[in-house]
Amino acid sequence: MKIDLLSPASFAGGQPHGQFDWLRENAPVRWHEEPGGAGFWAVTRHADVWAVDRDFQTYSSEPTIMITDPLADAGSFGPYKMMLMMDPPEHTGFRKLIRSEFTEPASRLRSERIHALAKQIVDAVIRRGECDFVNEVAGEMPSFVIAELMGLPLEDGRELYKLTETIHTAPETLPPGAGGQAVMKMFEYGGKVIAEKRARPRDDLASKLLACEVDGRKLEDMEFLLFFLLLVDAGGDTTRNLLSGGLLALMENPDQYAWLMSDFEARLPTAREELLRWTSPVIYMRRTAKRDAELAGAKIKAGDKVVMYFGAANRDPGVFDRPDVLDLSRAENPHIAFGTGPHGCLGQHIARIEIDAMLREVLTRMTGFELAAPVEWLPSNFISGPKAMPVRFRAG
Ligand code: HEM
Numbered sequence: 001m002k003i004d005l006l007s008p009a010s011f012a013g014g015q016p017h018g019q020f021d022w023l024r025e026n027a028p029v030r031w032h033e034e035p036g037g038a039g040f041w042a043v044t045r046h047a048d049v050w051a052v053d054r055d056f057q058t059y060s061s062e063p064t065i066m067i068t069d070p071l072a073d074a075g076s077f078g079p080y081k082m083m084l085m086m087d088p089p090e091h092t093g094f095r096k097l098i099r100s101e102f103t104e105p106a107s108r109l110r111s112e113r114i115h116a117l118a119k120q121i122v123d124a125v126i127r128r129g130e131c132d133f134v135n136e137v138a139g140e141m142p143s144f145v146i147a148e149l150m151g152l153p154l155e156d157g158r159e160l161y162k163l164t165e166t167i168h169t170a171p172e173t174l175p176p177g178a179g180g181q182a183v184m185k186m187f188e189y190g191g192k193v194i195a196e197k198r199a200r201p202r203d204d205l206a207s208k209l210l211a212c213e214v215d216g217r218k219l220e221d222m223e224f225l226l227f228f229l230l231l232v233d234a235g236g237d238t239t240r241n242l243l244s245g246g247l248l249a250l251m252e253n254p255d256q257y258a259w260l261m262s263d264f265e266a267r268l269p270t271a272r273e274e275l276l277r278w279t280s281p282v283i284y285m286r287r288t289a290k291r292d293a294e295l296a297g298a299k300i301k302a303g304d305k306v307v308m309y310f311g312a313a314n315r316d317p318g319v320f321d322r323p324d325v326l327d328l329s330r331a332e333n334p335h336i337a338f339g340t341g342p343h344g345c346l347g348q349h350i351a352r353i354e355i356d357a358m359l360r361e362v363l364t365r366m367t368g369f370e371l372a373a374p375v376e377w378l379p380s381n382f383i384s385g386p387k388a389m390p391v392r393f394r395a396g
Contacts, residue, residue, distance in 0.1 A: 005032055005042055005309070006067070008170040008379035014245075015283060015384050017324070020044055020312035029298035032307075037068055040286065040305035041298060044312035046319045046336070048296050052287055052308050054341035056087050059287035059306055061343060066382060067286050067307060068171075082226040084234070088342050095346065097212050097219075098227070101149070101205055107349035110145075111357075114350075117144050118357035122365055126395045130372055133389045137362065138243035141354050142236045150231065151204025152193065160189065164236040165378075165387075173379040183229065190228040194221055205231070235347045238281045241378075241385020242351075243358050245279035248386060251369055253326045260328050264364060271328040272355050277335035278326055280311035283384050285339060310336055311384065368394040 001022040010016045023030055028045040043049050052059045064085050083094040100106060121140045125131040139161060147157025166174065166182035193206050201207035209219060209227055219227070250257040260271050286307045293300045300306060314335045315323040321332075338345035345351070372390040379387075 001026075003030070003032065003042075005307075006034060006381055008173055008381060011283070011381055011384060012377055012379070014377060015280065015311040017311070017315060020309060020315065024312060024316060029296040029300075031298075034067065038305065040067055040307045041295070041300060042307055042309060043295065044309050044316075045296065046313040046316035046334075049308040049310065049313040049336060050340055052295070052306055053285070053336070053339055053343070056342055058290060058293050060087050060290045061085050061091070061285075061287060062087060063288070065285045065287070067284075067305065077222060077226065080220075080222040080226055082230050084230055084343060091342055093214055094227075095342075097209065097214060098205065098231075099346065101208075102346045102349060104349045107353055110148075110350065111353050113148065114141075114145060114353050115357045115360075117141060117148075118354075118361040121358070122361040126365060129394065130390065130392045133247060133391045134240065134244045134386050135388070138247075138358070139237075139240040141243070141358050142239040145239075145350065145354055146232055146235050149204065150193070150206045150228070151197070151202050152206075156189070160186065160232045161236045161240075164233050167233065168237060168378070168380050168383045170379050170381060186229050186232065187225050190225040191221070193228065194224060234345070235351070237378075237383050237385065239351050239354050241281040241383065242276060242279050242355060243362075244386045244389050245281065245384070246275035246355075246359070247362070247369065247391075248375060248389065249275060249278050249326055250363075251371065256326050256328045261363065264360070267328065268356060268359065270330060270333070272352065272359065273333045273335065274326065274328045274330045275355075276337040277314045277320070277330075277333055279385065280314045280335070280337045281383060281385055282310055282337070282339070283380075283382055284309050285343070310339065365395065366393045367396045368392070 001019065003019050003023065004010050005019065010019065023042060023044040028048060030042050031039060032042045033039050043052055062085055083091060086094060118141060121137055125136055131137060143157035143161040144154045147154050163182040163186050167179055171179050194210065197207045197210050201211065209224055260267050284307050286305055289300045289302050289304045289306055291302050314337060317323050319334060338348045370392050372392045375386045376388040378385055
């Protein structure tokens with residue numbers, strides 16, 4: 001079996017489950033060559049992904065979590081790092097600054113507003129009978145939610161989200177330097193947010209971050225900008241891809257779609273978790289070994305890159321019964337679409353509220369979905385999902 005987990009071509013039709021299946025079965029921790037780079041270990045079994053993600057003492061998130069890092073294009077951040085690329089205890093201190101905004105009860109307080117946004121998004125397209133589901137429906141929700149969290153105009157959330165998409169796109173499919181430029185534009189915008197929120201602080205996450213202290217001092221501008229980039233980045237195309245990949249999965253599995261709709265509210269919780277397992281919008285996170293280690297028989301050396309494939313772990317037959325079947329009633333579903341360990345997705349409670357609100361509005365108010373053109377997938381080996389998905393539908 002030809003294994004290539006780098007080429008965007010491998011991801012042109014969704015995640016390469018054929019390759020993942022072969023790897024899990026034959027070489028669950030396998031060395032992968034990297035043209036122009038050092039190479040990396042590809043980890044595909046659920047238990048190994050779980051173990052690597054939790055063992056931050058052996059597998060570090062520094063210096064970066066991408067195999068090749070587009071942020072490096074943007075120039076040096078000097079001593080500054082994004083929280084996603086820190087290890088405990090430094091990471092713990094930074095995560096604590098925003099943790100309280102993302103707890104389950106804090107997220108629930110946003111529920112009503114998120115439902116109102118979902119209604120507004122569907123209102124905007126429902127009479128048209130046709131739309132690009134990715135950009136006009138699914139992408140709107142995370143853009144709006146992040147804008148509201150940060151206290152920004154909703155329209156700006158859309159623009160920031162477009163920059164995120166560029167950052168996550170395989171650099172070889174973009175004009176040279178485009179990833180770095182997108183990061184710089186994000187920083188330029190973040191600089192304006194700093195000025196505005198310092199002058200007129202409000203009850204929003206951006207103002208709170210600028211006011212809070214880490215190690216007895218205020219955040220420096222660059223520290224704020226990296227937080228800003230992380231939050232815009234992490235909550236954007238992940239949630240979008242779950243929604244559009246989820247709708248695609250329902251269209252491709254009409255029996256499951258019908259099962260969900262025949263008792264929607266009661267069946268939504270297991271359906272949502274199964275769609276998370278099925279789509280696994282984050283393809284991988286990378287770690288770097290801090291010391292020699294052994295994983296599933298592979299001899300990992302200090303300094304080696306170790307890459308956890310969440311989509312592969314989420315189809316592990318050792319953990320999931322009939323993993324290649326979409327089963328919206330799946331009761332036992334220990335998927336790791338949100339990761340685990342110290343970096344486990346901070347936004348997962350908000351993400352679940354966004355997903356539920358959108359699925360409810362879309363599936364109970366729109367019907368008869370069919371593709372109006374073939375799905376175009378994101379050319380990315382990091383984030384998985386449709387880039388464009390023109391659909392026809394009826395109101396009803
Ligand atoms: C379906 C939607 C989402 C998926 C699949 C997802 C997935 C992930 C994954 C896999 C990680 C890395 C976990 C690890 O390394 O173990 C992560 C981290 C993170 N996510 Fe999400 N995410 C989603 C939505 C969101 C949303 C809506 C937000 C915020 C509004 C968010 C904020 C974050 C943050 C801040 C981190 C970094 C946490 C840290 O470094 O401590 N995510 N997410």
